[in-house]
Amino acid sequence: MPANVLAVLTAPDVGGRTSEPFRFVDPDGAVLQVRDLAATRGDGVFETMGVGAGRAQAVDAHLARLARSAAMLELPEPDEAAWRAATVAVAERLAEHAEAFVKLVYTRGVEGTGRPTGWVLGSPSPDHAAARTTGIDVVVLDRGLAHDSAAELPWLLQGAKTLSYAVNMAALREAKRRGADDALFVSSDGFLLEGPTSNLLLRRGDRLLTPATSLGILAGTTQAEAFEFGRAQGLTVAYEVLTREALDEADALWLLSSVRNAAPVRAVDGVARPVDAEFTARLNAHLLARRA
Template sequence: MPDRVLAVLTAPETGGEAAEPFRFADPAAPLLNVLDLGATRGDGVFETIGVGSGRAQALDPHLARLARSAAMLDMPEPDGSAWRAAVVAVAERLAEHREAFVKLVYTRGVEGTDHPTGWVLGAPSPDNSGPRANGVRVVVLDRGLPHDGVGELPWLLQGAKTLSYAVNMAALREAKRRGADDALFVSSDGFLLEGPTSNLLIKQGDRLITPSTSLGILAGTTQAEAFRFARSRGMTTSYEVLPKDALESAEALWLLSSVRNAAPIRAIDGVERAIDAEFTAALNAHLLARRD
């Protein structure tokens, strides 16, 4: 049973000429050019897709988001068929793992050339049973921008899933320093945003709410599936501009991501919160059972 599987795309951009869309490679081999702009400047985009028993989950939405992110960086349009073939092939080699993931990385390529770089790396997922069942403790961190200022600052690339994740990782380290597991960003004027690697989901009665993507939030594929699940149970869903105090009135809250799925929030800034165990278990069962 392989621990890691790597497929390197031959021509990851639309219009690139390649006899085969990808080739398998040794994940431990030295493959990335040290002048690649993805490594030297974080100039690129990525996606992480959950894999259940060899099937990539929400593949179409992830490929669409990869293309949107690339467009925001003025990168060549990724070749959707080549990326799809690579993802499917890598996922199939992980079929003996009940839970795995694949990470798609698309960079501007070696500095001074016009040839982007792309690869798909797959591996078994870590054990997320603890966060799913017991929840996570989060701290609220100021992202430093007003909630309505993103549209005037497109060069900040809010809403794109870029390789420039240093701030996100710093936020997670800060959360650890404060004795928490994760973080939740708010705008400088006090509106809810997202986690460093996740979307926020709020339950109020028979409604599920998430902060609006108009705030520069990355549109979540797992969040979209959670909304579909909720509607199948007769609930209503909405994207809203939410003040920070909406956390206090929420009956239950979750952080959603493609690998961890739904992690209930059990404490915010040290204040304990109730967990909706029944809904959490049902939602995670639904997410883990997805086959497309």
């Protein structure tokens, strides 16, 4: 069974369509040129989606978000058909893995060429069983921007899933230094945002809540699916502007992402929080079974 599968798109944008949209290559071979702006400046966007039984999950939602992120960076419009074909083909080669993921990367390409670069890498998923069941400890970190800065500062690309993830990774390292598993960003004026690689979900009574995407956070595909699940359970769902105090008032908290799925938060800044194991198990079962 393959450990990694790599497909390189021959024409990742609509302007360069070809009869062969992608080709499989050796994932351990030399593929990326050192002058590619992905490597030199992090100038590109990406998506990561789960794979179950050889089928990529939430493909439509992820491809739509890839296009939105590309537009925010003024990248050429991605060729949806080519990306879909490569994604499906890579996922199919991972069918023997119980859980896997595919990562789509779209860059501005080699500097000076004007031709974008794209590839889809598939790999088996790490074991997230502990995070999904016993939960995770989270620390709250200040992102350093006011909650309403996204509209005023569009060049910061808030809400785009870009390759420039150094700050996100630094936040995760800081969480580890503080003895936690993950982090949750708040704005400089005290409003809840998102995790470095996740969205926040809260339950308060019969309501599921998540911070509003107007705050410059990434619209979550897994969060959207969690809302669909909540509606089917008779819960009310809403995007809201939430203060830090909402964490203390919530009946349960989760961080949501495409590969880890729903990780219940068992502590915030060292203070224990209730974990709804039964709801979490049903939510994760739903997320693991989702399809395109």
